[in-house]
Amino acid sequence: MYGQLEGELVIRIGDFARIGQVSVVTLRHYDDIGLLKPSAVDVATGYRLYEVAQLARLNRILAMKDLGFSLGQIELVLEGVTPEQLRGMLTMKQAESERQLADDHERLTRIGARLKQIELEGEMSDYDVILKDVPAMVVASRRVTIPTNDQVPQILGAAFDEAYGLVKAQGAKDVGPCIALWYQGADVFESEDAEAAVPIGQQFAGTDRVKVYELAGDQMASVVHRGDYANFNLAHAAILSWIESNGYRASGAIREVYLKDAHGDPANAVTEIQYPVTRAR
Numbered sequence: 001m002y003g004q005l006e007g008e009l010v011i012r013i014g015d016f017a018r019i020g021q022v023s024v025v026t027l028r029h030y031d032d033i034g035l036l037k038p039s040a041v042d043v044a045t046g047y048r049l050y051e052v053a054q055l056a057r058l059n060r061i062l063a064m065k066d067l068g069f070s071l072g073q074i075e076l077v078l079e080g081v082t083p084e085q086l087r088g089m090l091t092m093k094q095a096e097s098e099r100q101l102a103d104d105h106e107r108l109t110r111i112g113a114r115l116k117q118i119e120l121e122g123e124m125s126d127y128d129v130i131l132k133d134v135p136a137m138v139v140a141s142r143r144v145t146i147p148t149n150d151q152v153p154q155i156l157g158a159a160f161d162e163a164y165g166l167v168k169a170q171g172a173k174d175v176g177p178c179i180a181l182w183y184q185g186a187d188v189f190e191s192e193d194a195e196a197a198v199p200i201g202q203q204f205a206g207t208d209r210v211k212v213y214e215l216a217g218d219q220m221a222s223v224v225h226r227g228d229y230a231n232f233n234l235a236h237a238a239i240l241s242w243i244e245s246n247g248y249r250a251s252g253a254i255r256e257v258y259l260k261d262a263h264g265d266p267a268n269a270v271t272e273i274q275y276p277v278t279r280a281r
Contacts, residue, residue: 009051009052010039010040010049010050010051010052011049011050011051011052012042012047012048012049012050013027013028013038013047013048013049013050016050016054016055016058019055020055020058020059020062022058022062027048028048030061031048033071033075034075035061035071035074035075035078036054036057036058036061038050039051039054057078060074060077060078061074061078064077067090067093068093068096068097069089069093073089077089106246109246109247110246126234126238127223127224127225127234127235127238127239128223128224129221129222129223129238129239129242130221130222130223131219131220131221131222131277132219132220132222132274133217133218133219133220134217134218134219134220134274135217136214136215136216136217137175137176137199137214137215137217138199138200138201138202138203138212138213138214138215139179139197139198139199139200139212139213139214139215140163140164140166140167140172140197140198140200140206140210140211140212141163141181141195141196141197141198141210141211141212141213141215142159142160142162142163142195142196142209142210142211143159143193143194143195143196143211144156144159144194144195144196145191145192145193145194146191146192146194147190147191148189148190149189149190149192152192152194156180156194156196159194159195159196160178160196160198162196162209162210163178163196163197163198163210164178164198166206166207166210167198167200170204170205172200172201172202172204173200173201174198174199174200174201175199175200175201176199177199177257177258177259178196178197178198178199178257178258179197179198179199179215179255179256179257179258180194180195180196180197180255180256180258181194181195181197181253181254181255182194182253182254182255182256183195183253185254186232186233186236186240186254195253197215200212218251218252218276219276219277219278220255220274220275220276220277221239221242221243221248221274221275221277222239222272222273222274222275223235223238223239223272223273224259224270224271224272224273225270225271225272225273226269226270227266227267227269228266228267228269229266229269229271230266232256232271232273235271235273236273239273239275240275243275243277247279247280248277248278248279248280249277249278249279249280250275250276250277251276251277251278252276253276254273254274254275255272255273255274255275255276256271256272256273256274257271257272257273257274258271259271259272
């Protein structure tokens with residue numbers, strides 16, 4: 001177990017690992033990356049040998065690792081940092097841990113909401129709601145008022161035709177699926193304020209009817225609906241239930257992103273419904 005090296009008490013790697021409560025593989029890795037090198041290597045056996053005093057360095061490595069620091073960060077500390085620098089590193093790690101706790105708390109809330117949903121409905125929902133960050137995008141957009149809901153296909157379709165027509169006339173290209181924005185709740189079916197937006201790859205001059213602008217990014221609660229648009233109410237109900245159960249509130253225009261066109265068969269349609277959300281106070 002113990003030996004002598006120029007007057008210093010040395011320990012073989014296996015025993016040093018046992019005393020330090022780490023694996024031999026870990027010590028070999030620390031040696032390979034220069035974090036904790038043995039004081040010598042036994043020529044006859046090839047064993048790595050460590051001085052007893054090196055247990056203090058190993059303990060510091062383990063203590064810093066327990067605080068969540070990476071091995072690279074630990075190496076910086078071992079090489080020597082000022083108290084102020086170490087304080088800064090610890091403050092950053094504290095903030096990171098607090099964010100992780102907040103994320104874990106939100107995850108627990110979502111798990112609880114899903115369990116409650118299953119208990120109430122007795123089965124899995126067809127809709128899985130996720131939070132996603134949608135980036136800003138440049139769009140060519142035609143905003144319209146739709147008198148009654150049965151006129152949505154006709155009026156919104158014509159608005160999309162106008163937006164695509166301007167994009168083509170300007171020699172530009174659409175760069176993603178078209179989007180309908182709705183400036184009222186999904187339960188409003190008269191005088192609907194809507195916008196037919198086409199994502200484009202470049203800015204160009206709009207007209208008095210088709211505007212070109214940057215549509216802001218936002219945090220969205222999102223579901224994917226497959227099938228007939230007539231069944232959108234089920235998707236909206238699912239997402240609104242999720243928003244309420246998870247402590248959020250809707251905070252802007254609802255978006256419908258038409259991922260796949262029906263091509264005459266409503267069952268083929270795939271639409272993503274997005275609600276901008278913020279934390280409810």
